Amino acid sequence: MPALPTVGGSSGTWGTELNTWLLTAHNPDATLKDIILNTQTASYTLVLADSGKVVEMNVASANSVTVPANASVAFPIGTMIAIDQIGAGQTGIVAASGVTIRSVSGYLKVSGQYSGVTLRKRATNEWVLVGALTLGVV
Numbered sequence: 227m228p229a230l231p232t233v234g235g236s237s238g239t240w241g242t243e244l245n246t247w248l249l250t251a252h253n254p255d256a257t258l259k260d261i262i263l264n265t266q267t268a269s270y271t272l273v274l275a276d277s278g279k280v281v282e283m284n285v286a287s288a289n290s291v292t293v294p295a296n297a298s299v300a301f302p303i304g305t306m307i308a309i310d311q312i313g314a315g316q317t318g319i320v321a322a323s324g325v326t327i328r329s330v331s332g333y334l335k336v337s338g339q340y341s342g343v344t345l346r347k348r349a350t351n352e353w354v355l356v357g358a359l360t361l362g363v364v
Contacts, residue, residue, distance in 0.1 A: 265312075266291075271322075272307060274299050280308040280342075285315040292320045293327060296350045303347050308357075310342035319343065319355055326352045333359035 265282040271292040272281070283289055291309050311317040317336040321327045327334065327345075336343055336358060343357030
């Protein structure tokens with residue numbers, strides 16, 4: 227298992243480093259070169275190809291990442307997707323109709339620029355969201 231990143235990271239990238247650690251910790255054969263970025267410049271709905279990737283939200287204004295229902299996109303249970311807020315616009319994580327996102331205190335917003343979160347699918351329409359979260363719903 228890779229070493230846990232230290233608090234502070236380089237240039238405030240601790241959230242990104244934590245997401246990379248979470249992805250590689252669950253896939254010991256992965257290396258940093260294996261992590262693929264999917265950069266978005268507007269609100270975005272996850273697609274099957276995002277599985278195991280880092281979705282970078284590089285948006286100047288408030289934006290959202292929508293987690294689709296299993297009927298629309300059948301991610302396998304255990305799928306992990308990291309989401310990093312690269313732009314200044316706060317990124318919120320939104321559950322499509324029928325989807326439940328479980329997180330500490332129900333927090334669904336990335337805490338700020340250069341921080342990130344990770345989604346893990348734990349059941350058919352249920353996801354767990356961990357990482358740099360802040361109060362509020364989208």
